[in-house]
Amino acid sequence: MHPQSPLMGQMMNQPLLVSGILEFAARHYGSSEIVSRRVEGDLHRYTMRECHQRARRLANALHALGVRMGERVATLAWNGYRHLEAYYGVSGSGAVLHTMNPRLHAEQLAYICNHAEDQFLMFDVCFLPLVEAFAPHCTTIKGYILMGSAAQMPAHTSIDNLLCYEELINAHSDDFQWPQFDENAACTLCYTSGTTGNPKGVLYSHRSTVLHAYASALPNVLNVSSRDTVMPVVPMFHVNAWGLPYSVPLSGAKMVFPGAALDGKSVYELMESEGVTFSAGVPTVWLGLLNYATEHGLKFSTFRRTVIGGSACPPAMMNTLIDQFGVEVIHGWGMTEMSPLGTTGGLLSKHLKLSREEQRKILQKQGHAIYGVDMKIVDDDGKELPWDGVSYGHLMVRGPWIVARYFKDEGGDVLQDGWFPTGDVSTIDADGFMQITDRSKDVIKSGGEWIGTIDLENIAMAHTAVLQAACIGVPHPKWDERPLLVVVRRPGQTLEREQLLAHFEGKVAKWWLPDDVVFAETLPVGGTGKIQKNRLREQYRQHLLK
Ligand code: ADP
Numbered sequence: 001m002h003p004q005s006p007l008m009g010q011m012m013n014q015p016l017l018v019s020g021i022l023e024f025a026a027r028h029y030g031s032s033e034i035v036s037r038r039v040e041g042d043l044h045r046y047t048m049r050e051c052h053q054r055a056r057r058l059a060n061a062l063h064a065l066g067v068r069m070g071e072r073v074a075t076l077a078w079n080g081y082r083h084l085e086a087y088y089g090v091s092g093s094g095a096v097l098h099t100m101n102p103r104l105h106a107e108q109l110a111y112i113c114n115h116a117e118d119q120f121l122m123f124d125v126c127f128l129p130l131v132e133a134f135a136p137h138c139t140t141i142k143g144y145i146l147m148g149s150a151a152q153m154p155a156h157t158s159i160d161n162l163l164c165y166e167e168l169i170n171a172h173s174d175d176f177q178w179p180q181f182d183e184n185a186a187c188t189l190c191y192t193s194g195t196t197g198n199p200k201g202v203l204y205s206h207r208s209t210v211l212h213a214y215a216s217a218l219p220n221v222l223n224v225s226s227r228d229t230v231m232p233v234v235p236m237f238h239v240n241a242w243g244l245p246y247s248v249p250l251s252g253a254k255m256v257f258p259g260a261a262l263d264g265k266s267v268y269e270l271m272e273s274e275g276v277t278f279s280a281g282v283p284t285v286w287l288g289l290l291n292y293a294t295e296h297g298l299k300f301s302t303f304r305r306t307v308i309g310g311s312a313c314p315p316a317m318m319n320t321l322i323d324q325f326g327v328e329v330i331h332g333w334g335m336t337e338m339s340p341l342g343t344t345g346g347l348l349s350k351h352l353k354l355s356r357e358e359q360r361k362i363l364q365k366q367g368h369a370i371y372g373v374d375m376k377i378v379d380d381d382g383k384e385l386p387w388d389g390v391s392y393g394h395l396m397v398r399g400p401w402i403v404a405r406y407f408k409d410e411g412g413d414v415l416q417d418g419w420f421p422t423g424d425v426s427t428i429d430a431d432g433f434m435q436i437t438d439r440s441k442d443v444i445k446s447g448g449e450w451i452g453t454i455d456l457e458n459i460a461m462a463h464t465a466v467l468q469a470a471c472i473g474v475p476h477p478k479w480d481e482r483p484l485l486v487v488v489r490r491p492g493q494t495l496e497r498e499q500l501l502a503h504f505e506g507k508v509a510k511w512w513l514p515d516d517v518v519f520a521e522t523l524p525v526g527g528t529g530k531i532q533k534n535r536l537r538e539q540y541r542q543h544l545l546k
């Protein structure tokens with residue numbers, strides 16, 4: 001039987017809009033607290049209900065400023081309550097929130113602003129000098145909104161149309177009905193880091209954002225509930241802080257925003273004073289926190305669970321968190337183009353009887369696809385590879401929160417047969433656990449064979465004298481490329497090249513052994529907290545040719 005048209009379901013057809021999340025949170029978890037370390041240094045606290053009120057004031061204010069459906073309003077801000085209000089006030093009213101990364105250079109910010117055709121820019125007080133530097137090059141911005149009070153407005157500034165956030169929203173009532181519109185309408189815009197070429201915009205829709213929020217709160221993913229206190233360390237200015245500004249309010253949890261104070265001491269103290277149970281961040285941030293706690297012999301009294309992603313979580317860091325601090329580690333993988341979550345790590349019931357070492361090997365993988373994300377690995381010719389945990393190839397994904405094309409069609413068609421090529425190389429095992437071998441542009445091609453750099457870095461970082469390690473491919477006269485290890489020693493530790501190379505013996509095939517080790521004071525870190533391997537490759541290009 002093949003009916004011409006299906007029998008339609010008869011349920012309400014309510015569009016999935018982000019305003020619905022805040023409206024729900026204010027109504028059902030109205031007393032949930034939101035605590036923010038302000039850039040001024042003090043702590044601000046209020047409730048979900050007050051956040052909803054102020055977001056509606058902002059929506060009214062933006063309307064009065066002439067911001068209309070689909071127009072872009074940019075933010076340049078740390079994680080905090082005003083930024084959260086912008087998440088909902090801007091997108092909820094039908095405009096598009098464009099989050100910008102303050103770690104970018106002034107020229108890059110001007111490029112992104114002009115490309116996005118931003119109408120207004122909201123920014124934290126501390127970014128005034130940065131905004132003054134690139135504002136003269138912005139061609140579409142009608143006004144700048146300083147996210148502070150009247151007392152924080154500068155006496156002198158080169159910015160023409162500078163408005164005060166608190167004055168602006170206080171001049172408007174909270175009497176605002178969130179408009180209902182097509183759930184496929186644009187919601188937020190985030191540019192990729194653009195390590196090569198110009199950054200490209202990823203334009204999330206309300207539907208993609210709400211579906212991502214639902215899925216990411218699931219027990220196998222972030223497992224957020226109304227009994228949690230969640231601290232997003234991962235920035236709201238990049239990939240929507242992994243969706244936490246949406247998944248946490250819909251779960252009713254308390255939120256704690258660290259603002260600009262991301263050093264180990266500040267993060268530790270805020271976690272303890274606010275009773276943080278769950279947090280998310282990139283490995284470089286946790287390094288600071290763990291070093292601080294270890295050096296001072298501290299324990300966490302409430303911190304129980306963390307998601308680490310953005311780059312591979314070194315096994316040594318995972319072990320420290322679990323064994324020394326009793327914190328459960330969920331390894332997460334994703335990217336700007338995926339809203340960003342794609343997979344999360346964890347154990348299946350059948351793994352519970354395995355040994356500790358075998359369990360760790362599984363937890364170390366980037367994990368299982370989240371329902372909504374489909375993935376596969378293919379070879380250079382696009383042929384699908386088996387899920388055997390050994391075959392590795394280009395990782396492809398598809399799903400309702402994965403990019404279909406970049407903003408303004410930059411880069412043309414990005415999909416291959418309906419799949420998005422992630423640029424990552426990975427294996428997938430028979431249970432569906434994905435493990436990243438490398439980024440395709442970082443993988444080392446030695447004599448036609450591939451060497452994955454993440455494995456080598458993980459081994460180096462398991463050495464007690466190593467603080468950080470990056471493995472890069474550098475030109476080699478015979479093998480095209482060979483691995484070079486760039487290492488930062490732990491303070492006060494001595495470690496020589498031979499000792500570190502000896503530590504690799506028996507852990508990898510001989511031809512994977514790094515050709516050399518260089519010691520550095522620091523490693524270059526980019527705007528999203530990741531080690532910039534392209535800069536290291538440039539710096540050490542001649543290393544094996546000399
Ligand atoms: P960019 O750093 O260019 O802004 P994203 O922030 O979107 O890009 O980062 C996406 C990339 O980060 C992924 O394609 C992958 O290479 C890397 N990545 C993210 N999470 C992990 C992880 N858990 N393990 C290894 N690599 C990861």
